[in-house]
Amino acid sequence: MPVQELPKTYEPKAVEDKWYSLWEKAGLFHADADADRRPYCIVIPPPNVTGSLHMGHALNATLQDILIRWRRMSGDNTLWVPGTDHAGIATQNVVERQLAGQNTDRHQLGRERFIEKVWEWKKEYGGKIISQLKKLGASCDWQRERFTMDEGLSRAVREVFVRLYEEGLIYRGERLINWCPRCHTALSDIEVEHEEEKGKLYYIAYPLSHDANIRLTVATTRPETMLGDTAVAVHPLDPRYKDLIGRTVSLPLTDRKIPIIGDSILVDLEFGTGAVKVTPAHDFNDYEAGMRQSPPLPRIKMLDDKGGVLSDIPDVHADVLKQIAGRPAKKARGVIAEILHKRGLLIKTEEHNHSIGKCYRCKTVVEPYLSPQWFVKTAPLAQPAIEAVEKGRITFIPRGWENTYFEWMRNIKDWCISRQIWWGHRIPAWYCGRCGGITVSREDVKTCRACGGEEVRQETDVLDTWFSSALWPFSTLGWPEKTKELALYYPTSVLITAFDIIFFWVARMIMMGLHFMGEIPFRHVYIHAIVRDAEGQKMSKSKGNVIDPLVMIERYGADAFRFTLAAFAAQGRDIKLATERIEGYRNFANKIWNAGRFVFMNIENDFSPNSKLITPDSSLADRWMASRLQAAIKDVEAALAEYRFNDAASSLYHFIWHEYCDWYLELSKPALSLGKDAPGRKAAQTVLVRTLETFLRLLHPIMPFITEEIWQRIPEQARGGSGYIMASPFPVPDDRLIDYDAEQDMQMVMDAILAIRNIRGEMNIPPTQHVNAIIKVEDKKLAEHLEQNSGYIKTLARAKDIRIGTDEKKPHASATAVIKGAELFVPLEGLIDLAAERDRLRKEIARLSKDIEMFSKKLSNKDFLERAPKAVVEKDTMKLDELKAMREKLERNLKMLG
């Protein structure tokens, strides 16, 4: 397309899909495990198959893609392993809802048929998030895409389970666990979210067995659970009650006599009445207290697995049971309170806030529930995992998260890994119907290992979803097979994730990786923020505040969206995303696009640049630009190496917009308008096109699409090849091009230009109106230098005539500016309103006086002069002199204006 026909605004939609499919077809995402280059590997935190791309995924994937693209261009053998998680409970819930819509449920279908249904669902909808990642530009190796329930990973899961079992690190036992009555399954501790809720504290009288006139008052938030009480606890040192220890109370509404026990851990002397009802089957603290007694307290279950009151609780009066059997606990609470009230046993109630545990998947209130479950014994696994971080073999970025990690790991509890659902890795354990023995095996078994009996039935529970995710860094690379991928890419280079799954996932990967691979799973853990909306609210469908990444990509382009996320990555915890910000970076993309158009308009289609970026024909501006480019390369490289994504983004933004576009494109115009064969023109064209080409490569990791689109339009000779920018080398700074003299000289010219522009702006001189300028310089060398480059000043400051010399005089009625080593005058007569200018000067002088006073004070401080570093004192002294000089000049100015 001829340059003239390139649209004036960049249109992302027209190019993004095109380049993505070309890259993919060219195999640029695929890693070659045989290649002999430094490996660099990231495994994606596998999104749930049920998920669709939200802001968190977008940020997460963008940061990974930036690193992967950067390392790939830098020559590493990069592998980014993608995949999805089967998300046990979440996925089962989704499919169950679907079934409900068809007026059926999983029990009608049966286990096998239901699992088939889930697989069908996965086949139809599970790929959604993958295609969305592609929209974002993610350069994952799709040929290596994995799923936590695919064949290889399932084998890894069984291998790990069996080995841990054989090592005694997995055990089965009846314990009090968190139970979601709605999902109908056990949950691990961290799958329970606690929320503060308003409730009531009920004071209930328990009559002593030997004398019903003496009543012990207990306080509870859950009076209904008294039906499962098997003791009342008091503090052993409590003078009010200590003599009662060993006696019994008659539990109201039942025929049960329960002991009064002493327990200093359970009972807080300050709280309530100092007497606590103990319900070991329905409360974690009570369970522990029960275990502390010898013999342990009996556990009486009073709720079923749906959270309803049992109809056959031992000892409970039939008339009471009749009123509450089968009703949910919360309903039963009111009924029991009412009955107690009628019988005069409810002393009082108080308002009371307490935290309630809820299922992290469905927000249903969880119940402590006594049931047989499988557990991982975590303490022996945690120890090496703690050491790996302590000794710095694994580093968290930012470092502060290591404390969070240590805190949890040092207090880790055994991990309940069994779930009473159907979708997931079924636990590879078989129970013998004859001898009751358990056979745990890698292969399905037909006979009991203990007695040889053939009545074996496999455990119906499946494993916690996070069990398989814990193996992700090595299972995706082929473990337990000894694959070349595993040998090459493990340990992976970095894990990019959000803080909310440090416990769920990061910690467990470290434990499993160390245990099964004998090596850390990743060297760095980069923890990024959680994305919230502009008000700082967590995005959720119910609040209607969800910003859909795909809508943003559609509206502003994937590049602008990615750049925004990179620019926001600095925040440790939260990102409050504002769409205006994305719009700003959409404008940035457009700016780049038009810089490209400008370059193409000013070079020939077959343009071939000078072999050296800088030649004797190069101008000051050329040398300045070449030098600044090296600085930009260094900045971006350093920022990426330290995961300072926002710094990389802002360096690029500033360099491209404010140095290349604002200054260099303007500075190059005079040279470009020289004759076709002028060497100065060719030199400028060379810098123009090669700087463009270089910063496109520098920007590619963050903005892959627009950089490829523009790069492909650069003449082949100027970009050194016909391939893809994605596969071209990342820029390397060339120290020989760093030219501090040029930077300093250019700064002088820029200062002069800025000074004149400033005067024009202040005086409201319209852009079409040319001005004259007189520059009085300190020495001849400066005069020469400025004279040589006065063309820049004329063009960029719209000056018609410039006089430069050591003995120039300030003309009557002119504005003054002070620049380093020179004074600059712009005659104002005939251009502006002189009276208004006088006012302005007076204001300016007042402001300067204030600053001067401040600096003088500082510089007359003896301590400061003695103890501050010399450079600081010098700098401040110079600053003060400058300020004073400026004030003097303004004062003279004012006089001259009359």
Place this chain on the structure above:
RNA sequence: GGGCGAUUAGCUCAGUGGGAGAGCACUGCCUUCACACGGCAGGGGUCGCAGGUUCAAACCCUGCAUCGCCCACCA
């Protein structure tokens, strides 16, 4: 109860001991031949509050306030 983080311009946020910054928004001038998704210039801040350390504090220390998050068994 323990811990972590935040508090800087109207908004969203960078900035960890020596000149208060960016983007957006705002004001003025300009459709000048890359770009009005633009150019040039400008206004705007007691860096949450109070102490302390220091020659020097947005930055270090102490306390407080407000907001947010995480962990924990207060019935």
